[in-house]
Amino acid sequence: MSSRSNAFALLATLALAWSLLMPATATAAGPVADGFGLVDPTTGIWYLRDAGGDTTSFFYGNPGDRPFMGDWDCDGIDTPGLYRQSDGYVYLRNSNTQGIADIQFYFGNPGDVPLAGDFDGDGCDTVSLYRPSNQTVYVIDRLGSGDAGLGAADRSFVFGDPGEVPFVGDFDGNGVDDVAFQEPATGRVSVRLTQTTGPAEMTFWYGNPGDTLFAGDFDGDGADAAIAFRSWERTFYPQTGPDVTYGSLWMLPIAGRFGPLPGGDAAPSGGRTALEVGDTGPAVAALQHMLTEAGFFRGSIDAAYGPRVRDAVMAFHKVIGTTRSGSWEASDWKALTNLTLPSLPARSGEPNRIEVDLTRQVLYLFQGGEVTAIMPVSSGNGELFDTPSGLGRAVTPRGDYTFQRYIDGWRISYLGGLYRPWYFVGGYAIHGSTSVPAYPASHGCIRIPLWEADWLAGQAYVGMPVHIWG
Ligand SMILES: [Ca+2]
Ligand SMILES: [Ca+2]
Ligand SMILES: [Ca+2]
Ligand SMILES: [Ca+2]
16 A cells, blocks of 8 residues: 555656656647747748747748748648739748748739638638738638649638728637738727628727737637737737737738747847838838828828828938938938937927928928928929019018918919918918929929828918928
């Protein structure tokens, strides 16, 4: 009896010692939480961050491909996938290591958005699609192979609104992935829990405008929750779990159950990138956010570098006195982060006013004593031009004025169209124009972009002081 008892105690001691020797890895029984990481679309380098904060990085794919992770061989470990939106090619890999695709095939049309997930609950992920042009999700429960086309989807349903961004997660924890849509401007997330056309069955708000939302099971309870990557803060905000600062401004986030990783690689550097009209993605959202904070941008943070971003960048370049390209240079990130405005005249009796610096070609709106908006302007070019009463010179009058008159629409004069003009002296106005180049180009008026004229209409008023100098 006693010997048996001693033997049991010895076994128990050995078992305890063995368990202490064993590393606590994902192979242990119990919940396994997802990890997250980033893919640098400019280099094709993947950075997987494990639960301990260690990084494993490898090269996979071509710059520009859309990255995601999934369990393609049903072994419980998620590995990389890429979707090339230009031709619908899918490139899947079955290990978290550098190498070429193990599986490749094509599915969908140019512009389709990949939705990697397990939509039939069989434990295997496949690559379904969202087609923004008709707001339709095309679900397929198998993978292709051998460079061949995959054929028709198994089922489809209409969900999501134009401008919304889809992502995938098992939000109700039933083992079948669900499609969610993020409304970027508000952070509203709409989830459809069944794969049929119908309204959202789950709605919540998460993140800030410009965040990239995706999903994962970061607490290991079997249900996925949202996680926001806020690129301008280089921080991941999971719904469940602590915030993690990791990464860089323009990389694309991914999540998955990575399995054991070697670790020991360098984390993403957080370096900088140049941007131009037509670019999209987290770096553009970061730029829009930073330009908004600095008073240069008043558009929606939609992660797209369009004309409004170009104009905001133009105003920024004018303020800092660099080349007025309208394109974002890699060195501009630091300049914007460290921006100090040029010294502006102090006018303590005029908390609300406009200052126009003709040298820099920018307009500053003061409200409550603070600069709240900075816009690019184009003023008089100094040349002679014909008027109904003889030659005139295209000079913008310098001086101290107040707005005398406002027209809430287009005013067509012999010199062209003035949109929403605010007249400050004679026929001279600050007005919207379809052409606001980087240099003085007007006949004497002060041109601002049309959308800035729309915005200014809600801020300026007749009697507001205007000071023109430089
Ligand atoms: Ca796998
Ligand atoms: Ca499946
Ligand atoms: Ca589900
Ligand atoms: Ca969870």
